[in-house]
Amino acid sequence: SSTAAERMHCRRLFNGGNRRNAVCCPVGPLSYCLSVILLVCFSVTSAFAEDGRFEVHSAESRVDDGIWLVDARFDLELSRKAKEALESGVALTLQMQFEVNRRRRFWLDRNIFQKSENIEIRYMSLSQRYLVNYVITGKQVSFATLDSALRRSGQLRDFALIDVDRVDPAKANLFYIRIVLDRENLPGPLQMLAFWRGDFSLESDWYRWK
Numbered sequence: 001s002s003t004a005a006e007r008m009h010c011r012r013l014f015n016g017g018n019r020r021n022a023v024c025c026p027v028g029p030l031s032y033c034l035s036v037i038l039l040v041c042f043s044v045t046s047a048f049a050e051d052g053r054f055e056v057h058s059a060e061s062r063v064d065d066g067i068w069l070v071d072a073r074f075d076l077e078l079s080r081k082a083k084e085a086l087e088s089g090v091a092l093t094l095q096m097q098f099e100v101n102r103r104r105r106f107w108l109d110r111n112i113f114q115k116s117e118n119i120e121i122r123y124m125s126l127s128q129r130y131l132v133n134y135v136i137t138g139k140q141v142s143f144a145t146l147d148s149a150l151r152r153s154g155q156l157r158d159f160a161l162i163d164v165d166r167v168d169p170a171k172a173n174l175f176y177i178r179i180v181l182d183r184e185n186l187p188g189p190l191q192m193l194a195f196w197r198g199d200f201s202l203e204s205d206w207y208r209w210k
Contacts, residue, residue: 054203079202178205
């Protein structure tokens with residue numbers, strides 16, 4: 001029979017205070033305990049990777065020749081179902097959404113401008129390449145891998161947002177940007193699937209700067 005010192009004891013490791021996510025970990029060998037923690041972290045990371053993720057990494061604006069220009073960088077990762085749809089011939093539309101608000105001291109901020117820009121990603125099965133189409137300008141660029149196509153789609157440079165006459169640089173302006181997977185451009189059956197499931201509900205939070 002084992003002694004009391006040799007018996008295994010358990011501690012609960014809480015994830016954000018949630019007991020349902022508690023893990024029973026032996027106090028004994030430290031290396032075993034660490035391996036359990038690493039396994040849990042890897043499982044959580046894998047789940048997020050499968051779900052996909054859109055995030056605005058940075059954004060800034062400046063005035064050049066009477067026009068507000070915007071630079072931004074996005075981190076884009078599609079969900080597994082979105083990748084499967086893309087490789088099955090479904091074009092995916094990424095929509096960048098912009099807003100400009102005027103700050104008001106004793107009242108809610110006033111929205112003075114809204115704009116969107118669409119980027120379409122399509123998989124070309126014959127050439128086995130990914131085509132990125134900038135819808136408004138018509139510019140198209142092809143890539144050998146999806147990761148390369150997403151990295152290019154996540155880079156915005158010198159985007160002409162609005163004339164300076166409409167947004168006075170001397171005023172207290174707040175700029176907002178986010179990027180979403182536009183579900184309205186999906187084929188009908190996929191729109192219904194996207195309504196009930198979260199595989200295509202990819203959108204970043206709003207990113208604000210002055």
